[in-house]
Amino acid sequence: MRFGTSHVVSGSLLVAIGACLSIGLSGCAEVPDEGVEDPEDSIFVDDSKADDFYSLSAQEYLLEGKSTVVLDASMADRPAAERLEAATQLVGLKQIAIAWFITQYLVDKEHDDPNASFGGFGGMAKAGAYEDLAITERADKVTFDFTFRQIAAGGKNLMSKLPTRLVGGKHVFDLEIGRPTNEELAQLETNAEWYRNAPWSPWNPANVAADKKEPITFSITRERPSTDGFFDLARLTADGKLDMDVYFGWDYHSEYHLKHSKQFFTWLKNQGFRAPVASWDQLTPTTGPFTRTVKADGRSVTVEVRMYFGKPGTATDPDTDEGGRVLEGLAMESLARRDVIIYSGHSGPFYGFALANWKKTAEGDLDDDDMRAAPMPSDRYQVVLAEGCDTYQIGTAFKENPNKLGKNVDVITTTSFSDASSPAAVQNFIAALLARDSLQRLRPQPVSTLLTKLDGESWGFTTMYGMHGIDDNPTVVPWARVADFGKRCRVNADCGGPGNLCVGTASTGRTCTAACVANAGCGVGYTCKLVASSSSSTIYGRACAPTRR
Secondary structure, three states, X not given: OOOOOOOOOOOOOOOOOOHHHHHOHHHOOOOOOOOOOOOOOEEEOOHHHOOOEEOOXXXXXXXXXXXXEEOOHHHHHOOHHHHXXXXXXXXXXXXXXXXXXXXXXXXXXXXXXXXXXXXXXXXXXXXXXXXXXEEEEOOOOOEEEEEEEEEEEEEOOHHHHOOOEEEOOEEEEEEEEEOOOHHHHOOOOOOOOHHHOOOOOOOXXXXXXXXXXXXXXXXXXXXXXXXXOXXXXXXXXXXXXXXXXXXXXXXXXXXXXXXXXXXXXHHHHHOOOEOOOOOHHHOOOOOOOEEEEEEEOOEEEEEEEEEEEOOOOOOOOOOOHHHHHHHHHHHHHHHHHXXXXXXXXXXXXXXXXXXXXXXXXXXXXXXHHHHHHOXXXXXXXXXXXXXXXXXXXXXXXXXXXXXXXXOOEEEEEEOOOOOOOOOHHHHHHHHHHOOEOOOOEEOOOEHHHHHHHHHHOOOOOOOOEEEEOHHHOOOEOOOOOHHHOOOEOOOHHHHOOOOEEEEEEOOOEEEEEEEEOOHHHHOOOEEEEEEEEOOOOEEEEEEEEEOOO
C-alpha cells in the first residue's frame, strides 16, 4: 500500500509534512484557470544554441541472468516434451520470484523496516516483463537451466549506486534471491501469494539459511528511453465529452481520503466546475459529476469529474465488506466506461489500489490481477494516473489487459515513495490535461511538462514519475494543421487553434507550423526544433521547422 517498502499489508509510511502543509494544502496545487499562451513573435533557434516508458527522472534497465528449476523426481520417466512443458511452466513461476526479489533489493526502505539494511536503491522490477531464453535440460532429466531477461526501473543514476563490477565489458552485480519450493511458487491466489509470507517478505538474505537462497549474477544495461509525446486529446474529446473518475484510497495515518476529497471538492469549484451538490457532506457515489465546458478545436466539450472515497456510515464505508465491494465495483465500472481514471492512495510492489480499510476487510482492493481482467474498452483511448508509492508495476498490468494488449492506454506511475500528505498530484494532473488559453481553448501540453510538475512537487521524496504507453502518442500537438505548414502568416491565429504557430525565420519570413516534441510527427521535410520569443529571447518549446530554410 502506499508505503513503498517490501511490505504489502503492513509497514509505516514516511508522511511528508513540509512547506505544503505550512501554507495550507488547498492552495498547494493551485493552477491558473487560464493563460497558456504561445508568443506571437516566435522564431526558430539555431541548432548550435540550444521504451514505451518515458520519465525525466527515472530510467528503465535490462537485467539478465541465469537460473535453474528442478521438477519432481517422478518426472524423469515422463516423455521429453512433457518434461519441457512442465519446466517451461515452472520457469514462468520462477520469473515472478526473480522479479519479487529484485524488487525487494532495489526498492527504497524506511529506517524502521525489518530489512532496512538490504539494498534500497530506489528502483523496482517491472512485473510481467519477463523473457525466457535457452531452457536446457540436464542429464538427470529434471533439472533445467534457463537464461532470463527482466526490466527494472530506477533513478538515472541507479547503476552508480549498485555494487557493480565489469565482467566481459558488462556491468554485473550479485544478489541472493530466495528459493521457494515448487509448491510455494504456485501459490498465487490474490492476497495469499507465497511472497507475502516469511522469510520471503521482508526479504533479507543475511537472515535466511543457505538452503533457502540462490546466488545469481545479474548484468545490467540501460534500456533505450522513449521520447516525449502529447496526451491524445483529440481522441479523448472526440465524442464531445471528457470524463474522469477520481478515487482517494483509504488512509490509516490521518484519514487523508476524507481530507483530500474535501480539498479536491473546493479545488474543482475554484477551477470553474459546477458541483453536483452544495457541500462535500452531501456527496455520495450517485450524486453525479462536477461539470464545466471548454473548447477543443472549435468545439464545445463537456468535462465531467466524479469523485469516490470510503465514507464512514455510507454505502462506501471503508471499514465494511460491503463498502469495500461497492468501491471495488465502482472502480471496475470506471475502467470500463471513463476516459480518465485517477487513483491517489496507498500502493506498493506487487499490489494495486487500496480503496478500503485492509485492516478490517479483505474487500476493496483493486489488485494487479483485477486490472488485467477489468472490462476496459479495446477501441477507446484511456489515461490512468496511479498515484501512490511504487506503482511502476501497475503500468504493465493495465497494458496486459487483453482488451488493451499494450494499446490505447497511457499509465502514469511512480518508481519510489510518493507524497501522501497532499492531493497536489491529482490536481496537477487534471490541470495539465485541461491546460487552456485565455479563450478557454484546450492547449495540449507535452507529457514532460506534467512529469516535471509532478516530480517537482513531491515534497521530501524522489518519486520518479513516468508514463507507460507513450510510444504511440502524438509527437505533434493534437489538432495541428499539418497541411498548412509553410503557409504565409502574420499571427498564430492565421494557422489554426492553440498549438498551431506562426514562426519566423531570417530567410523565409513568418510561416505556419505547429508545436512538436519529436521529428516523427512533423512529416517529410520538417524537423522538430526549438522555438523562442524574439522579444524576450526565451525558449518556450519546439515546433516543426523546414529541414532547409
